[in-house]
């Protein structure tokens with residue numbers, strides 16, 4: 001029996017028990033609770049109150065224990081970890097009869113009505129047995145994206161292992177599974193692989209994969225049609241829900257709200273959820289705090305940028321799949337040169353194979369360099385320190401001469417350090433050369449700047465993003 005069912009039953013049996021009077025809160029306790037509950041708003045703030053604490057309902061009082069209920073298990077856990085301690089304090093201040101606070105899950109409270117038990121939605125779904133067909137929620141899986149074709153290496157080992165766990169587990173091993181990493185590193189591939197595998201093992205399961213963009217589009221459609229209940233209903237019978245590129249709903253508040261409720265309802269029903277994004281949950285700007293923390297609740301697995309070994313492995317596996325006759329030297333050359341992401345690497349390989357096909361010539365190192373001229377040139381493009389200084393000054397809205405000046409004010413010193421850091425990363429200049437370009441500074445100053453920015457990138461999301469944006473402007 002699930003935990004929810006157990007607890008719901010427990011409360012139900014309390015109610016029906018003959019001696020239920022001894023559990024029923026007396027008027028003094030009821031009054032105390034009412035007074036304390038209304039104080040939560042001031043204590044925890046309006047947003048917290050509305051999202052979490054408002055639905056709290058007094059259920060029972062026994063052995064100095066105040067029992068209150070919420071509609072979902074997730075809410076209970078969240079309130080337990082974040083607010084329960086202070087809540088109890090507030091109760092005991094009011095009445096010394098209260099010594100403990102017990103939060104239980106009872107599903108038939110207000111919010112549960114909306115999510116789980118909406119009778120209007122039920123009637124609708126009876127009329128139209130597969131209400132979800134009204135909303136186009138399912139995207140087909142790509143034939144190429146299976147576990148068989150996914151090459152495992154150090155950068156993606158954790159994400160791959162997590163995906164396998166989801167597939168192999170009888171129950172839900174962690175919820176959600178959150179996969180994140182840069183573009184073209186295999187997030188979508190892994191999600192499709194999970195989908196294929198679950199479908200193969202359990203054809204009766206309903207697996208839904210959709211991009212966050214599509215989720216939003218369909219949701220907005222349901223809003224317009226004043227039909228959000230059918231939309232919600234469409235997710236009710238889902239066993240596995242996968243949402244790709246969740247960063248897309250940044251700043252889209254009502255979509256986030258809807259997603260949050262869908263998410264909680266599914267987690268409460270113990271349904272597996274898998275999410276992907278380009279950043280870690282905590283770094284997703286424009287996503288509400290409560291959703292961000294919720295996303296990090298299960299297992300967060302990142303996919304790192306590829307290594308030479310992984311790229312070579314992928315190329316070898318593709319060569320085999322294509323049954324193409326390509327010399328090792330060509331694969332090694334590509335693995336060395338095309339480092340941006342796997343998608344581009346695949347594109348490069350496809351191009352040289354296509355070229356060989358059309359010209360009926362063998363693939364050689366020379367023909368490869370020839371065919372990929374434009375691509376390789378863009379990778380080899382020399383970035384100068386002047387350019388880095390200009391782009392960095394632009395980004396921070398400071399004057400270019402401040403890159404060379406002796407001013408130490410933080411608002412110019414920090415951008416200068418960022419520029420030094422990028423100069424080291426993106427050019428082959430030595431530390432003394434870089435120092436000279438920054439108003440004749442010493443190489444130890446440059447070294448200090450690089451260390452500092454390295455540290456800040458770890459500690460400060462804003463700096464990490466700044467550096468990334470400028471880097472892209474320079475290399476993109």
Ligand code: ADP
Pocket residue numbers: 144145149150151152156181182183184185186187188189190314342343346
């Ligand atoms: P993302 O969703 O992270 O942007 P994708 O999953 O779309 O990236 O991957 C981009 C391309 O690279 C796809 O064609 C995918 O098959 C391929 N790819 C990525 N990682 C791997 C891997 N480890 N093994 C094989 N192919 C991969």
Ligand code: MG
Pocket residue numbers: 187188189244245
């Ligand atoms: Mg993708």
